[in-house]
Amino acid sequence: MNEINKQSKAGDSVSSQGGGALIEVLIANALFLTVTAGLMSAFGHTESLWSALKSAETSHQMIINKQRENIISEPYEQTWDDIQRLTPINSAT
């Protein structure tokens, strides 16, 4: 009878150890999933920030290019050779 009791106690101990392991696995899974979800969310955020930055940079560059084009384009035709026809240039008295 005493032996049966001992065996029963040993069985209970093994069963409780199995339950503990299950909880540990569940906690580990939850932790893993939470961290993974957080990482994915941060990755998505970074990726969208990067693409927004690229898009803003492209449109800004286009505006700058247009302004630079306006700066270098002349409303009338002239060349440095026209100035050469005026040489020698002297200070006006």
Place this chain on the structure above:
Amino acid sequence: MLDKNRKVLTALTIKLKHTTDKKQRGVFIMASVLMLLGISAFTLASISAAVNRHKIMKSTTSTAKDSYTATKNELRRIGSQLRVVPMSSIKSTNTNMSHTILTSNYEGANSQPLKVFDVTVTHHDSHFDTEVSQRFLNYPAILNIPSIFQSTSSDTNITQWLFNRSVSTLTAKYFPLSNTTNECVDLKEATMHWVTGDCELNYNDVDHSSASTPMLLIVEDGDVLVTAGTPFYGMIIMLSGNTTKHSVTIEHGASIQGALCSNTPISLQQFGSNSYAKQVLLNLQKAPKLAKIMSIPGSWSNNLKKEL
């Protein structure tokens, strides 16, 4: 009995050892997973920080580029205005900008009036002052005035002498604020008119011109008729790209004071007067609407000053 107890103890010891091994393995796996997650989190945090740094850097660069382009635009705007507007009436359009203009007067080989403007534009920012300087040369579109000989007979190189362009390459785009038309009816108050085809001038067409405010009229492949009582002050240039001999008729009481030039022989029917007037031609050469302005290559400089 003792032997049985020993056996049970041995079995329990073995089970305990197995359980401990499993726990250690579990802890090892969890630690590995956590380390991997940690590495991923660190990598991601580094990337996020790098992207944020890039964002700040790009934002600063964009602001600097914007202020630099705005400064160059302002410099360009002032340069364009200096062509026709007196220096004192040029105002900055942006409150963050200020400018200084220094003027020097020069003369060309044939006493052409020339002006040099040293323009400096400063863009004031909370952190930096962007300063851009450029030297501009203001010169006449009519590089040389025609001689009396060129106004009495045709000259195939007349456009080369006047504008440094051959007849085939000279277009209305050479002249700032030019007015192109197919007829000479109510010519607008522009200093230069480019007419393709015949041109009949009456008093109403040229009433805004005078000896001090003469006008330039280029007639391409057409005849000219100055009707009775019409005084024309300035220069008429007849250009022909073919062998057709075009005619100029000056009716009674009409006059051309300045010069009448052509690149091919013309048929002149003169009942009024056609006189060469050097002063009128000099006034035409000095006309602000016919002036051009060019930035002098190599004179550009920029400077970045830290705001104190």
